[in-house]
Amino acid sequence: NAGVTQTPKFRILKIGQSMTLQCAQDMNHNYMYWYRQDPGMGLKLIYYSVGAGITDKGEVPNGYNVSRSTTEDFPLRLELAAPSQTSVYFCASSLGQGLEAFFGQGTRLTVV
Amino acid sequence: KNEVEQSPQNLTAQEGEFITINCSYSVGISALHWLQQHPGGGIVSLFMLSSGKKKHGRLIATINIQEKHSSLHITASHPRDSAVYICAAPLDFGNEKLTFGTGTRLTIIP
Numbered sequence: 001n002a003g004v005t006q007t008p009k010f011r012i013l014k015i016g017q018s019m020t021l022q023c024a025q026d027m028n029h030n031y032m033y034w035y036r037q038d039p040g041m042g043l044k045l046i047y048y049s050v051g052a053g054i055t056d057k058g059e060v061p062n063g064y065n066v067s068r069s070t071t072e073d074f075p076l077r078l079e080l081a082a083p084s085q086t087s088v089y090f091c092a093s094s095l096g097q098g099l100e101a102f103f104g105q106g107t108r109l110t111v112v
Numbered sequence: 113k114n115e116v117e118q119s120p121q122n123l124t125a126q127e128g129e130f131i132t133i134n135c136s137y138s139v140g141i142s143a144l145h146w147l148q149q150h151p152g153g154g155i156v157s158l159f160m161l162s163s164g165k166k167k168h169g170r171l172i173a174t175i176n177i178q179e180k181h182s183s184l185h186i187t188a189s190h191p192r193d194s195a196v197y198i199c200a201a202p203l204d205f206g207n208e209k210l211t212f213g214t215g216t217r218l219t220i221i222p
Contacts, residue, residue: 035212040214041214042116042198042200042211042212042213042214042215043198043200043210043212044212045209045210048209058209088153090155092155098142098143098202099160100145100157100160101145101157101210102157103147103154103155103156103157105152105153105154106153106154106155108153
């Protein structure tokens with residue numbers, strides 16, 4: 001099993017550009033999450049999904065969109081990149097609510 | 113204000129020392145998570161515990177539900193233990209979304 005795979009690992013965007021952060025898991029987990037990690041702050045939940053076709057906002061959803069067309073994939077879309085979205089993004093999955101979470105390796109995004 | 117508080121923020125120790133990292137939270141919870149973030153950035157889950165104590169190798173996690181406090185201990189610390197240790201807890205009643213602490217950066221000097 002590859003676990004949770006995130007791509008890309010690094011990306012530099014110009015203000016106003018758009019991009020999609022990819023996340024895939026091969027553990028047949030229902031729950032998937034997107035977090036952002038800023039210096040000196042705890043991980044903040046952007047969006048989460050409890051199964052294919054179901055997504056919900058987390059703590060900091062503004063400026064982002066997600067979709068969950070399959071159990072395996074949970075892409076995060078940035079439509080109009082802003083400097084405030086410079087962060088490290090982590091995707092995670094778990095078998096169920098409150099159970100052990102498995103994390104991807106992270107994507108370091110810089111918006112200039 | 114983060115409702116999951118960790119201390120210390122930074123900890124430097126000599127190889128072989130016994131390490132303790134503390135985590136306190138504001139409301140009753142179903143379980144608390146301890147995570148390790150490697151210097152390269154990857155995050156792995158170490159423990160999930162709802163009561164008592166769990167042990168995995170040189171790592172021990174304890175939780176006191178009444179005092180809303182958990183500790184992570186590392187025995188016979190080694191430079192490869194250098195990492196950021198993060199605790200997380202589901203603080204919203206009936207909702208298991210996690211609130212994360214800001215992490216404790218541990219550096220073990222040979």
